[in-house]
Amino acid sequence: MSGKDMISVFPSRMALTLMRGRLRGAQKGHSLLKKKSDALTIKFRGILKKIIETKTMMGDVMREAAFTMAEAKFAMGDFNNLVLQNTDKAQLKVKTKRDNVAGVNLPVFEAFHDGSDAYEYTGLARGGQQIDRIKKNFAKAVTLLIDLASLQSSFVILDEVIKVTNRRVNAIEHVIIPRIERTLSYIISELDEREREEFFRMKKLQGKKALARAAAERNRNTSEEQYGPAASLLDRERDEDLLFD
Amino acid sequence: MNSLNFNIDFGYLEGLVRGFKSGIVKQADYLNLMQCETLDDLKLHLQSTDYGNFLSNEPSPLQVSIIDDKIREKLVIEFEHMRTQSVVPLSTFLDYITYGYMIDNIVLLITGTLHQHTISELIPKCHPLGSFEQMEALSIASTLLELYNAVLVDTPLAPYFIDCISEQDIDELNIEIIRNTLYRAYLEDFYKFCQTLGSTTADYMSEVLAFEADRRAITITINSFGTELTKDDRATLFPRCGKLFPEGHSALVRADDYEHVRAVAEFYSEYRILFEESGNNPTEKTLEDKFFEHEVMLMKKAFLEQFHFGIFYAYVKLKEQENRNIVWIAECVAQRHQTRIDGYIPIF
Numbered sequence: 001m002s003g004k005d006m007i008s009v010f011p012s013r014m015a016l017t018l019m020r021g022r023l024r025g026a027q028k029g030h031s032l033l034k035k036k037s038d039a040l041t042i043k044f045r046g047i048l049k050k051i052i053e054t055k056t057m058m059g060d061v062m063r064e065a066a067f068t069m070a071e072a073k074f075a076m077g078d079f080n081n082l083v084l085q086n087t088d089k090a091q092l093k094v095k096t097k098r099d100n101v102a103g104v105n106l107p108v109f110e111a112f113h114d115g116s117d118a119y120e121y122t123g124l125a126r127g128g129q130q131i132d133r134i135k136k137n138f139a140k141a142v143t144l145l146i147d148l149a150s151l152q153s154s155f156v157i158l159d160e161v162i163k164v165t166n167r168r169v170n171a172i173e174h175v176i177i178p179r180i181e182r183t184l185s186y187i188i189s190e191l192d193e194r195e196r197e198e199f200f201r202m203k204k205l206q207g208k209k210a211l212a213r214a215a216a217e218r219n220r221n222t223s224e225e226q227y228g229p230a231a232s233l234l235d236r237e238r239d240e241d242l243l244f245d
Numbered sequence: 246m247n248s249l250n251f252n253i254d255f256g257y258l259e260g261l262v263r264g265f266k267s268g269i270v271k272q273a274d275y276l277n278l279m280q281c282e283t284l285d286d287l288k289l290h291l292q293s294t295d296y297g298n299f300l301s302n303e304p305s306p307l308q309v310s311i312i313d314d315k316i317r318e319k320l321v322i323e324f325e326h327m328r329t330q331s332v333v334p335l336s337t338f339l340d341y342i343t344y345g346y347m348i349d350n351i352v353l354l355i356t357g358t359l360h361q362h363t364i365s366e367l368i369p370k371c372h373p374l375g376s377f378e379q380m381e382a383l384s385i386a387s388t389l390l391e392l393y394n395a396v397l398v399d400t401p402l403a404p405y406f407i408d409c410i411s412e413q414d415i416d417e418l419n420i421e422i423i424r425n426t427l428y429r430a431y432l433e434d435f436y437k438f439c440q441t442l443g444s445t446t447a448d449y450m451s452e453v454l455a456f457e458a459d460r461r462a463i464t465i466t467i468n469s470f471g472t473e474l475t476k477d478d479r480a481t482l483f484p485r486c487g488k489l490f491p492e493g494h495s496a497l498v499r500a501d502d503y504e505h506v507r508a509v510a511e512f513y514s515e516y517r518i519l520f521e522e523s524g525n526n527p528t529e530k531t532l533e534d535k536f537f538e539h540e541v542m543l544m545k546k547a548f549l550e551q552f553h554f555g556i557f558y559a560y561v562k563l564k565e566q567e568n569r570n571i572v573w574i575a576e577c578v579a580q581r582h583q584t585r586i587d588g589y590i591p592i593f
Contacts (some may be wrong), residue, residue, distance in 0.1 A: 035448045063580065070576035074569050075533045076586075077349075078313075081370040085357040086420070121421035124482075125428065125461050127533060128468030 008184040011190035019187060023180045030172045037165045039102040044158045051151045058144050065137040072134045076127030083119065091115055092142055099154075104161050109150040111143050247444065251552040255335055258327050259551070262560050265323055266548060268295030270567055271593050279586050287575055301495050309575045316571060320564045321373045327557065334442060338554045340401065341435050342561055346375025347402060347432070348431060352424045354380065355392060377401070405430035422474075425465065425482045432458055432484040445553035453543055453558065458487030459516065460536050466497045467508055467532070488513055515539065537590045541566055546591070566590055 009015045072079070093114050099106045123131035224230075252259075255348045274294050281287045284307040299304045299315050300307070350371040357367040368380060379396050397406060405427045432454060439450035462483045469479050480498045483490070489497065489509075496509040510516040519535040530538075540562065547559035570589035577586040 005403050064581070066580055067582050067585075070573060070580065071585075071588075073576075074573045075531075077569075081367075082353055082356060085353060085360060085362060087369070088360065122420050124474075125465055128464065129531065129533070148531075158467050173296070189248055 006179055006186055009183060009187070011187040011194075013191070016184070016187050016191065019180060019184045023177065023184065026172055026176050026180060030169060030177065033165055033169045033172065036102050037162060037169055040104065040158060040162045040165065043101050044155070044162060047151055047155050047158065051148070051155060054144060054148045054151060058141070058148060061137070061141045061144055065134070065141045068130070068134045068137045072094075072123075072127055072130035075130045076123050079122065079131070083122065086118065088118065089115070091118065092139070094146055103159075104158065106154040106157060107150060108154075109146050111146045248552045252443065254332055255554075258331060258335065259556065260554050261569035263548065266556070266560055266563070269563055269592060270294050270571070272591055275574070275589065275591065278571070280572075281578050284312070284575060287312075287578060291571075309572060309579055312575050313568070313572045316568045317373070320561070323564075324374060324561065326354055327392055334552060335557070337438070338442070338446075339557060341438060342433050342558055343374050344402060344435075345428070346372040347377055348401070348405075348424060348427045350375040350376070350377075350380070351400075351402065351427075352420055355423075356391065356420050390591065402427065402431075405434070406474060411565065422478070424484070425461075428461070429482060429484040432461075436486045441537060442554065445550055446555055449547060449550070449553055450558065453555065455487040456515075456539065456543060458484040459489045459493070459513075460540075461495055462487065462489050462494060463516070464512065464533075464536075466500055467503060470502060534588070534590065537566065541590055541592055563592060566592060 009019070091114060092111055095110045095112060097108045097110060099108045117135075119131070119135070122128075195218075274290070277290045278287060281290060285305065288307060291300065292298055296316070296319065300312065303311055303315070324339075328336065331339055353371060354364070354367050358364070359513060364381060372382070377400050379399055382396050393406060397403060436451065436454045436458075439454065440447050442450075451570050465479065465482050476498050480494065483494045483497070485491075493509060493513070497506065500506050500509060507520045512519050519532065519539060523530050523532045523535045525531070543558035544562050544566075547553075547555040570592075574586060577583060
């Protein structure tokens with residue numbers, strides 16, 4: 001255990017209550033953060049699984065799309081240059097949304113079509129069906145890429161946040177709470193010692209008092225022997241000093 | 246032009262073409278090519294064919310696009326040689342063959358110019374067989390109309406533009422519609438020209454061009470389902486020649502889906518067979534493949550007769566098909582997608 005540090009505080013009952021309050025607060029904070037970390041970890045694992053799935057599917061889809069490209073070239077000749085020349089603005093665009101998971105803002109990318117198909121008539125006289133297929137395949141590949149992009153960015157952000165949260169959890173668990181507990185035990189031990197001192201003082205005082213009483217008693221007893229019992233005004237026997245009764 | 250006088254003007258070239266034809270890659274070579282694991286293997290096997298060492302100067306790693314370009318270059322060299330050696334009317338015939346590629350090039354250049362791409366980047370992308378002198382001059386125009394008035398009116402394709410497109414349409418039409426309209430005018434013109442050549446050439450080329458026209462009509466119909474192409478527009482894209490003209494065309498114009506088209510084709514024996522053996526499942530041959538097969542069969546027939554120009558047309562088409570086949574096999578090898586590697590069209 002490193003360092004016997006604790007919070008320096010004057011040990012009093014007030015301090016004890018305050019420290020107890022702080023301990024409760026720290027424990028509650030610890031359990032809340034742990035819950036957050038667990039939720040984030042579950043989501044993290046889910047995203048990881050989806051990323052692996054998407055990546056393997058991506059490999060297949062890209063291969064398929066490249067092959068469809070070869071088929072289309074076979075049926076139609078070289079249409080690559082014509083398509084390249086005809087490009088104007090993007091037909092498939094990406095929107096970003098923010099998704100909130102256990103307090104973490106994750107970006108989500110969504111694809112949407114903008115405008116009609118500019119290449120409707122490509123391959124009208126030759127190879128139109130292959131062009132159709134190639135359009136579908138590459139569109140699938142692009143949407144898959146977009147999904148993969150959102151998954152990977154969430155993955156990176158979540159990783160960071162989980163590290164931070166776990167650091168906090170560990171800090172509370174291994175630093176803050178022991179410190180408070182040590183302070184508490186110090187306060188309690190101080191209070192106990194004070195009480196013992198007090199007790200001891202009391203006992204000593206009582207001892208002294210008893211001695212003093214015993215001495216006073218002895219003195220009283222000796223004076224009684226000398227002067228006889230003291231007259232009491234409350235005796236109802238005849239009082240000599242009264243003339244008429 | 247008959248068997249007696251043909252060899253005076255065209256004998257050398259016919260002999261040359263027949264020589265080239267026997268160099269076309271055979272089935273055995275295709276089987277060898279299909280066994281290749283890498284593109285370098287492919288290059289090795291191609292060395293034993295007529296292609297020889299055409300790839301020897303290319304730096305490795307080889308790419309499919311380089312193979313494609315080199316094969317095309319070989320065809321262009323052979324064709325240009327024949328073109329320069331020929332006299333009228335063979336030279337006009339060979340010119341007609343190049344007009345098809347010219348149409349593709351013009352469409353590419355127009356699209357590029359309209360999108361403000363410089364001509365110097367577009368010229369290397371054109372098909373070399375379809376080049377014409379005014380290609381460089383296309384950069385001066387910025388709208389289609391200017392383009393036509395300044396440049397295209399001097400090319401051999403000018404009459405095709407006049408035939409089909411009026412001034413207002415030219416700016417609004419989709420470039421593909423323009424391409425198909427031009428091609429239709431070209432086919433009709435070619436058909437008429439062949440008729441003037443008489444005897445064997447006319448017979449052979451009529452059959453071939455009729456098939457080409459019908460194939461385009463059927464393909465345009467099938468591909469226009471689901472697009473915004475109206476039925477009237479569709480009718481203007483059908484070439485006015487071929488077996489399907491005119492009754493087949495009116496039936497095709499009314500067609501609404503694949504089954505209707507098949508029903509129209511039932512009336513014509515060759516096309517019925519093509520439709521029967523094709524289908525849309527992955528295991529069956531597509532209609533396009535069947536059309537290619539039929540075309541190859543027609544082209545091979547050209548070499549069975551002598552003293553006609555059809556052999557030149559057939560040679561160009563067969564070399565193109567061979568180009569497509571080799572590039573297809575190369576792509577399958579490069580992408581390691583061996584399942585469909587036998588999807589090429591066998592020639593000899």
